[in-house]
Amino acid sequence: MSKEILDPQKWVELYADMMYRFALVRVKDPEAADELVQATFFAALKSQHTFAGKSSEKTWLFGILKHKIMDHFRSSKKHISIDLTSNEGPDRIKFDSSGHMSPKPGNWNIDPEKAAENNELAQVLAECLKALPKKYHKLFILREIDGLSSDEICKEFNIKPTNLWVILHRARNQLKLCLETNWLNTK
Template sequence: MADNNSSRADALGVSPGEVEQFRGYLMRYALLQLRDQTSAEDVVQETLLAAVEGGDRFSGKSTVKTWLTGILKHKIIDQVRRQSREQPLLQGEDDECSEADVVDALFRADGHWQNFPADWGDPGNALENKRFWETFEMCARLMPVKTARVFMMREVMELSTEEICKELDITATNCWVMLHRARLSLRECLETKWFGRV
């Protein structure tokens, strides 16, 4: 019986080569969320190690990539918890403009857009352009730290508002406000740096 079990583990095991091909994907994922090359490299390295060492735990029910992403997600959440202990969301707004400032700058007093969002045409074309992704990376980096943290938890890690609130100890309203601010600033940046020039 023991033999049976080990051969089953071998069949489902994951080789180092197999996980290595996902390093680029995992790095982009970690970097968007953590915004720090060293921390991102650390969590990706730990993920790949954990995957190879615990390869027999790969059930084969999901793809290797989904499985790796799951491991990475846990490691990133640990990091985010540490980051938010060091930089709590609701304290020390000094390194970034307050919510009101960012949104106020984009709207007139009567609630109209200061500059109405432009027609981006068929923005899907940009996705095929390597230079668009450089702009995208730059705009992501330009987002204020805490705003980006919430935005990436929602869009990269695909956590629900409830999960984000729980992790960061903020209210749902606060979370929606930060996501709104994040999307407005990403929009503004992409329009100014990319779509405005096409």
């Protein structure tokens, strides 16, 4: 079997866009994705001698990129410290004297299965997501959009499951209220 060789002069042409998209999907920040791709090429050039030729050039570069992305998450972890006692989060849920949520849940009159195809609702939700505090936004996206499990999120950000569930509950509730104000009332 012939050994794979590296051809750094062709890296940008062959892999830059692919690596950029791979990074962007994960870090959701174009500037950070640019930096990660640059850092990967930089590290790859420096450690060319460690390339044994057993995997393809592409696999080797993506392996380095994955490490860089994990480093990026680790270094931004400190920004995710959550203080549940602070007032920064979404409003707490209010209840009336009979123990019912106030305001009462409105009738959305939409089948959850069909809701996913409703563009107008999706647009309003996108706006509501932007209004969530940053930490709540990030955890909601990881859980509901990226589909990470509670365990994975808690491990990654070093938070207790009970705290995560409270945060997700508050985030969902704020989004629900936001949809009721901005979508239901304009239907």
